Amino acid sequence: MTNSTKPKVLTLDTINSNIRTVEYAVRGRIAIRSEEIRDELAHGKKFPFDRVVSCNIGNPQQLNQKPISFFRQVASLCENTDLLAEDKAELVSQLYPADTIARAKKILKTLGAGIGAYSHSQGAASIRQTVARFLLERDGHPANFNNIYLTQGASAGVQAILGLLTQSNKTGIMIPIPQYPLYSATLAYLGATPVHYLLEEESGWTLDIGSLKTTINASRAEGTDVRALVIINPGNPTGQCLDAGNMRDILSFCYEEGLVLLADEVYQTNIYNPETKPFVSFKKAMMEHPNEAIRTGLELVSFHSISKGMVGECGRRGGYYECCNFDEKVLEQVYKMASVSLCPNLHGQILVDLMCDPPRKGDVSYANYRAELDGIYESLRRRSKKLEGVFNAMEGVTCQPAEGSMYLFPRIRLPKKAIEKAASQGLAADAFYCEAMLEATGVCVVPGSGFGQKEDTWHFRSTFLPEEHLFDDFCANLSKFHADFLVTYSD
Amino acid sequence: MTNSTKPKVLTLDTINSNIRTVEYAVRGRIAIRSEEIRDELAHGKKFPFDRVVSCNIGNPQQLNQKPISFFRQVASLCENTDLLAEDKAELVSQLYPADTIARAKKILKTLGAGIGAYSHSQGAASIRQTVARFLLERDGHPANFNNIYLTQGASAGVQAILGLLTQSNKTGIMIPIPQYPLYSATLAYLGATPVHYLLEEESGWTLDIGSLKTTINASRAEGTDVRALVIINPGNPTGQCLDAGNMRDILSFCYEEGLVLLADEVYQTNIYNPETKPFVSFKKAMMEHPNEAIRTGLELVSFHSISKGMVGECGRRGGYYECCNFDEKVLEQVYKMASVSLCPNLHGQILVDLMCDPPRKGDVSYANYRAELDGIYESLRRRSKKLEGVFNAMEGVTCQPAEGSMYLFPRIRLPKKAIEKAASQGLAADAFYCEAMLEATGVCVVPGSGFGQKEDTWHFRSTFLPEEHLFDDFCANLSKFHADFLVTYSD
Numbered sequence: 001m002t003n004s005t006k007p008k009v010l011t012l013d014t015i016n017s018n019i020r021t022v023e024y025a026v027r028g029r030i031a032i033r034s035e036e037i038r039d040e041l042a043h044g045k046k047f048p049f050d051r052v053v054s055c056n057i058g059n060p061q062q063l064n065q066k067p068i069s070f071f072r073q074v075a076s077l078c079e080n081t082d083l084l085a086e087d088k089a090e091l092v093s094q095l096y097p098a099d100t101i102a103r104a105k106k107i108l109k110t111l112g113a114g115i116g117a118y119s120h121s122q123g124a125a126s127i128r129q130t131v132a133r134f135l136l137e138r139d140g141h142p143a144n145f146n147n148i149y150l151t152q153g154a155s156a157g158v159q160a161i162l163g164l165l166t167q168s169n170k171t172g173i174m175i176p177i178p179q180y181p182l183y184s185a186t187l188a189y190l191g192a193t194p195v196h197y198l199l200e201e202e203s204g205w206t207l208d209i210g211s212l213k214t215t216i217n218a219s220r221a222e223g224t225d226v227r228a229l230v231i232i233n234p235g236n237p238t239g240q241c242l243d244a245g246n247m248r249d250i251l252s253f254c255y256e257e258g259l260v261l262l263a264d265e266v267y268q269t270n271i272y273n274p275e276t277k278p279f280v281s282f283k284k285a286m287m288e289h290p291n292e293a294i295r296t297g298l299e300l301v302s303f304h305s306i307s308k309g310m311v312g313e314c315g316r317r318g319g320y321y322e323c324c325n326f327d328e329k330v331l332e333q334v335y336k337m338a339s340v341s342l343c344p345n346l347h348g349q350i351l352v353d354l355m356c357d358p359p360r361k362g363d364v365s366y367a368n369y370r371a372e373l374d375g376i377y378e379s380l381r382r383r384s385k386k387l388e389g390v391f392n393a394m395e396g397v398t399c400q401p402a403e404g405s406m407y408l409f410p411r412i413r414l415p416k417k418a419i420e421k422a423a424s425q426g427l428a429a430d431a432f433y434c435e436a437m438l439e440a441t442g443v444c445v446v447p448g449s450g451f452g453q454k455e456d457t458w459h460f461r462s463t464f465l466p467e468e469h470l471f472d473d474f475c476a477n478l479s480k481f482h483a484d485f486l487v488t489y490s491d
Numbered sequence: 492m493t494n495s496t497k498p499k500v501l502t503l504d505t506i507n508s509n510i511r512t513v514e515y516a517v518r519g520r521i522a523i524r525s526e527e528i529r530d531e532l533a534h535g536k537k538f539p540f541d542r543v544v545s546c547n548i549g550n551p552q553q554l555n556q557k558p559i560s561f562f563r564q565v566a567s568l569c570e571n572t573d574l575l576a577e578d579k580a581e582l583v584s585q586l587y588p589a590d591t592i593a594r595a596k597k598i599l600k601t602l603g604a605g606i607g608a609y610s611h612s613q614g615a616a617s618i619r620q621t622v623a624r625f626l627l628e629r630d631g632h633p634a635n636f637n638n639i640y641l642t643q644g645a646s647a648g649v650q651a652i653l654g655l656l657t658q659s660n661k662t663g664i665m666i667p668i669p670q671y672p673l674y675s676a677t678l679a680y681l682g683a684t685p686v687h688y689l690l691e692e693e694s695g696w697t698l699d700i701g702s703l704k705t706t707i708n709a710s711r712a713e714g715t716d717v718r719a720l721v722i723i724n725p726g727n728p729t730g731q732c733l734d735a736g737n738m739r740d741i742l743s744f745c746y747e748e749g750l751v752l753l754a755d756e757v758y759q760t761n762i763y764n765p766e767t768k769p770f771v772s773f774k775k776a777m778m779e780h781p782n783e784a785i786r787t788g789l790e791l792v793s794f795h796s797i798s799k800g801m802v803g804e805c806g807r808r809g810g811y812y813e814c815c816n817f818d819e820k821v822l823e824q825v826y827k828m829a830s831v832s833l834c835p836n837l838h839g840q841i842l843v844d845l846m847c848d849p850p851r852k853g854d855v856s857y858a859n860y861r862a863e864l865d866g867i868y869e870s871l872r873r874r875s876k877k878l879e880g881v882f883n884a885m886e887g888v889t890c891q892p893a894e895g896s897m898y899l900f901p902r903i904r905l906p907k908k909a910i911e912k913a914a915s916q917g918l919a920a921d922a923f924y925c926e927a928m929l930e931a932t933g934v935c936v937v938p939g940s941g942f943g944q945k946e947d948t949w950h951f952r953s954t955f956l957p958e959e960h961l962f963d964d965f966c967a968n969l970s971k972f973h974a975d976f977l978v979t980y981s982d
Contacts (some may be wrong), residue, residue, distance in 0.1 A: 003498045005784050005788050006746065006749060006784070007786075007815075008753060008788075008790060008816075008818045008821075009718055009719075009749055009750065009751045009790050009823065010790060010817065010818060010821045011657070011819065012654065012818070012820045012824070013817050014658070015655050015656070015821060016655055016657050016658055016659070017658060018655060018657070019654070019655060019824050019827075019828060022827060022828065022831065024827060024830050026830075026835070027612055027830035028827075028830075031678035034690065036727070037962070057609065057833075059608050059609045061604055061605055061608040062603075062608035062609065063605075067605075067607045069573070072570055072571045072572075072573075073571055073573075074572035075570050076567040076568075076570040077567075077569070078566040079566050079570050080562075080563045080564055080566070081561055082560070082563075082565075082586075083577050083586065085565070087963075088586065089720070090734035091585055091586060092586070093584055095573075095574065095579065095582060095583070095586075112553075112884065113550075113552055113553040113555075114552055114558075114806070115806045115807070116552035116558045116803065116804050116806045116807070117551075117553035117805055117806050118805045118806060119551050119806065120526070120551065121518055122592075130652070139496075146508075152643055152808070152832075152836060153832070155831070155832050155833060156832065161830070163507060163680070164501065164505070164506050164507055164510060165501070167505070167506070167507055167508060178942065182831060185831045186831065189654070189828070189831075193626060228499055229784065230739075255497065257498065258497060258500055260501060260667050262499050263775040272580065283517065293496050293497070296496075297497060297499075299498055299499060299500050299501060303936040304510060307609075309683070312607065313498050314607065314608055314609045314833070315604075315606045315607045315608050315609060315610065315834070315836065315837035316837065316838065316854070317604070317643070317833075317834075317835070317836035325499075326499075326501065327499045327501060327502050327503070328501045329502070330499075330502065330503065330506060331499045333506060333510050335505070336510075336513060336515060336519075337510060337513065337680070339517075339518035339519075340513065340515045340646070340673060340676045340677065340680075341643075341644070341646050341647065341650070342518070342548075342644065342646060342805070342808075343806070343808075344808070345643060345806065345808040345836045345839060345840040346806035346807065347807065347809055351876060356733045434855065442864070471622060487861055
């Protein structure tokens with residue numbers, strides 16, 4: 001036995017080198033610093049503000065958005081099944097609307113073994129059937145519950161499908177710029193090649209098919225095996241909604257080019273101009289495409305989540321994806337990989353069931369459910385419009401509207417001095433700006449460089465989730481910070 | 492636009508080829524067939540039995556094990572926080588013991604944002620602090636909550652750490668044979684090399700250091716970069732518990748050979764001979780190792796779960812791992828990777844908190860908690876001993892005792908005719924035996940070939956989780972099946 005100290009087995013140089021290259025700015029350097037400040041505030045340290053406001057992540061309940069009562073009532077009855085016993089019925093009826101009790105009993109009956117047992121690895125069949133009915137209702141086209149996979153948040157689904165697609169470092173996946181960094185991070189981990197296509201900011205972050213074609217041709221000419229196209233609709237961080245004609249062209253493009261289409265549709269109910277820019281699912285667009293070969297042949301995966309919309313149940317980690325037109329043998333492999341992790345958590349699964357089959361007109365809980373839902377929706381819409389106005393009123397800032405999602409992605413034009421100062425600290429100019437914002441206001445946002453952006457442009461992503469009664473102060477703080485920043489670094 | 496039908500982008504030949512090689516027998520072919528039979532039974536089809544008994548997976552609540560009331564009561568109050576409102580206090584006090592209400596309030600207060608918000612990506616700090624206190628209490632040695640990562644079940648933790656360790660297909664990870672196939676499946680997905688070391692069945696599935704040395708030398712001579720050793724203690728599927736001397740030698744071996752030690756300790760409370768074979772954690776063994784360099788230098792990861800023990804909350808997907816003696820820069824990378832998936836689900840996190848800090852003597856809920864826990868434990872122990880006896884009474888079967896875990900792993904000696912029949916169907920002999928068992932009795936177990944076993948030996952893994960009032964029938968069915976099988980295939 002020796003007493004000499006040996007070097008570590010695991011160091012930055014010896015770990016999986018793909019991991020080193022992963023970046024996820026949504027919870028990166030600035031977010032970590034914001035948590036430190038939150039701790040320091042709690043321990044009495046003085047800052048120019050009283051609290052940290054986390055606008056770096058779409059996490060509505062962290063900013064006190066109330067959960068939908070019906071969902072939580074049903075879930076709590078599934079959790080504590082003693083409350084459903086005969087001898088407690090009278091007491092419980094004073095605490096729970098009758099339809100929440102009925103719904104909990106129904107869920108437990110169809111689950112069979114309750115929420116404490118592993119379910120089917122794809123998620124409980126009864127809940128996948130609920131999702132299939134929801135999809136039929138939403139799109140007017142049937143869905144097969146065997147093609148639906150419940151997941152721990154949409155992120156887990158995206159990771160599973162990107163893992164399935166990746167054969168080698170030659171595998172290319174087209175992702176938008178700007179993009180939600182789950183995509184770039186997962187591709188970096190897998191060692192696959194991200195193939196970037198640019199969204200056009202000036203026209204409202206639109207997607208140009210011509211530019212998709214140029215991009216894929218260039219990438220294939222370099223030897224990349226481009227196999228899939230990721231579309232985030234409504235956009236994250238960019239908030240735009242695709243129109244039906246554009247979607248039809250995207251479907252044709254994927255089919256012609258032999259690409260699997262990955263449709264990240266987690267913001268499908270965060271739609272703020274529903275008359276002019278309604279949400280249309282890629283499933284619906286595909287099923288109504290004039291080309292039959294596309295309807296029956298295009299491989300499409302659509303992702304959804306319980307974390308977004310008016311549901312906002314981020315902490316549960318629930319979601320699903322539907323695979324359309326997949327080879328059965330491939331679906332078996334997807335199941336096999338899901339089975340290694342046993343199953344998605346049942347609390348997330350239950351909430352998928354409730355999200356997809358909420359109270360209906362005539363149900364006891366309907367009026368309250370509707371009021372809560374509409375309240376959250378209208379407030380989100382008001383806040384999105386207000387913040388958009390505030391950004392556009394700032395000097396050197398332009399901001400496209402959020403047609404959907406929970407984010408605004410303003411473009412900021414920064415003085416040369418600020419850009420130089422940032423560079424001297426080894427920072428991107430927008431990261432420098434966002435760090436200054438955090439230290440001055442307590443507001444945590446994510447620099448555009450964390451999502452990718454056109455060269456020599458700078459942005460940041462902010463949610464519009466701060467509470468409405470604090471929202472004017474929040475906006476005023478940002479405006480003051482921006483004005484001060486420009487003064488400090490004026491040329 | 493063309494109407495010709497194109498080939499699928501994704502086929503068995505074009506997906507990630509690592510995925511094709513993944514095998515996970517616990518939910519594989521036989522388990523899938525058992526689900527079909529369950530469906531067929533529900534639709535009235537006749538079988539020689541009334542119900543499918545799933546002994547393929549440690550899923551106690553599927554077989555009607557009752558959840559611990561205290562856990563579910565607290566969790567349901569965290570779920571439906573309306574129950575904690577002042578105006579409901581009187582009603583709720585008739586349904587909930589006072590300490591469950593106090594505990595729910597405490598959890599919600601320390602979480603800050605409730606269970607509907609993303610937490611810190613490592614898991615909520617307050618819950619990691621609870622885990623650290625639990626480890627101090629269990630081992631008598633402090634734990635740093637910054638080194639603890641909450642996960643969605645132990646599986647997710649194992650996947651994360653194996654992902655961190657894997658640099659290339661030259662990376663070797665030592666795993667026992669037999670092993671829990673999470674390990675082989677994850678290494679196959681990652682493209683790393685499993686380095687098998689054999690457990691010695693005759694001496695009670697013991698681990699021989701000499702054989703570890705032979706194995707690692709041979710593997711390194713072939714150019715494999717062996718970087719970690721996986722130990723499952725108590726064993727899965729094998730049920731043995733390591734003794735302290737053996738553990739000391741394993742720690743020395745890892746340190747001398749420059750290996751990270753991965754200790755899968757999820758069955759740490761499923762201990763059935765506590766006087767002669769108590770559970771000792773590798774953390775404790777390491778902290779009390781005579782070699783200081785090992786105490787302060789060996790990189791150890793220990794995994795735990797809420798799915799096993801007397802908790803049995805499989806459906807929630809909760810667990811944690813602790814990293815000891817890791818490089819800080821590496822821990823930052825582990826955090827970064829966790830952050831891409833945002834956070835482990837909060838329901839699982841809460842149950843980690845409750846498991847690690849259950850009711851104490853003097854608490855209102857203590858007596859009931861203790862009675863439930865002891866009831867489950869004593870019943871598991873009785874059933875393990877009974878089934879062990881049943882297996883050993885079968886012709887040609889020998890079965891080591893389950894000192895721990897939820898499984899028995901009997902060795903079966905099969906007639907030549909059965910082995911030939913199996914081969915003619917392209918099946919391993921034990922898979923053929925297990926399929927015959929399923930079709931005859933409705934009992935679903937996993938063939939030894941799904942875990943790996945010494946050449947020319949055959950086994951299967953069965954849980955002993957069927958309900959106690961049905962257990963004698965269950966045992967009788969297995970005995971009858973085995974006798975009939977031998978008659979059918981007698982030479």
